[in-house]
Ligand SMILES: *[C@@H]1O[C@H](CO)[C@@H](O)[C@H](O)[C@H]1NC(C)=O
């Protein structure tokens with residue numbers, strides 16, 4: 001375990017996170033081992049001699065498929081983000097890049113968790129340039145936005161600074177709702193919301209935008225949820241309580257128990273996949 005941590009540490013570069021007080025923070029990578037959960041996969045198969053030949057062939061195909069897929073290590077990722085945090089977008093993209101390049105070695109199961117950078121952010125949208133300009137000072141914000149722009153361009157995307165920012169509760173309500181309908185759907189929804197806000201300049205509190213993103217991701221019941229101001233709120237706070245209380249900034253990833261903090265480059269995620277048990 002100590003060696004594994006060392007491997008990850010020795011390759012850590014800088015970490016980039018959004019925090020309560022400052023949106024940009026560079027620090028050494030945090031990589032603590034948490035409790036190890038090992039779930040042995042047991043496959044029991046009974047081949048009935050009474051099966052017809054085509055049935056036997058399909059059973060054998062299934063066995064071959066299972067042998068192939070169970071040979072892969074299962075990587076479980078718990079990812080805590082806030083939807084208005086551009087570092088979270090970068091972390092998400094870097095992780096996705098690492099996942100894309102190692103799908104032949106691993107199976108992935110990602111769960112997205114909520115976090116509030118500013119729980120009392122205004123319900124009415126404020127232009128990003130104004131909001132962050134006031135919060136960090138015009139000159140510093142200009143630098144931060146330029147740096148963000150560079151990083152986004154490494155993924156062929158433009159970072160938007162002209163859209164509206166604001167309260168993220170509704171986006172988290174819908175992301176938690178998606179989590180109850182399947183990992184793939186939740187993942188697709190997170191991607192759609194993050195791109196809408198960070199790249200397309202859409203307002204994070206725009207319920208119509210959120211409902212359309214949900215529809216695109218195949219998530220049902222979003223419009224109905226927003227008809228009741230209380231629905232899905234408790235679930236968000238329970239999720240934060242369970243997964244994000246000890247976190248000081250986002251994005252934060254727990255990969256089979258290994259913590260990766262900040263928008264680390266894809267290589268760091270790959271190393272965590274290798275080290276993860
Ligand atoms: C990962 O692969 C998917 C599917 O091919 C693609 O749409 C996506 O852009 C890739 N992501 C990155 C960060 O390369």
Ligand SMILES: *[C@@H]1O[C@H](CO)[C@@H](O)[C@H](O)[C@H]1NC(C)=O
Pocket residue numbers: 242243244245246
């Ligand atoms: C958070 O820290 C407290 C105190 O150290 C600990 O009891 C709790 O289990 C931690 N929660 C998580 C989710 O790690």
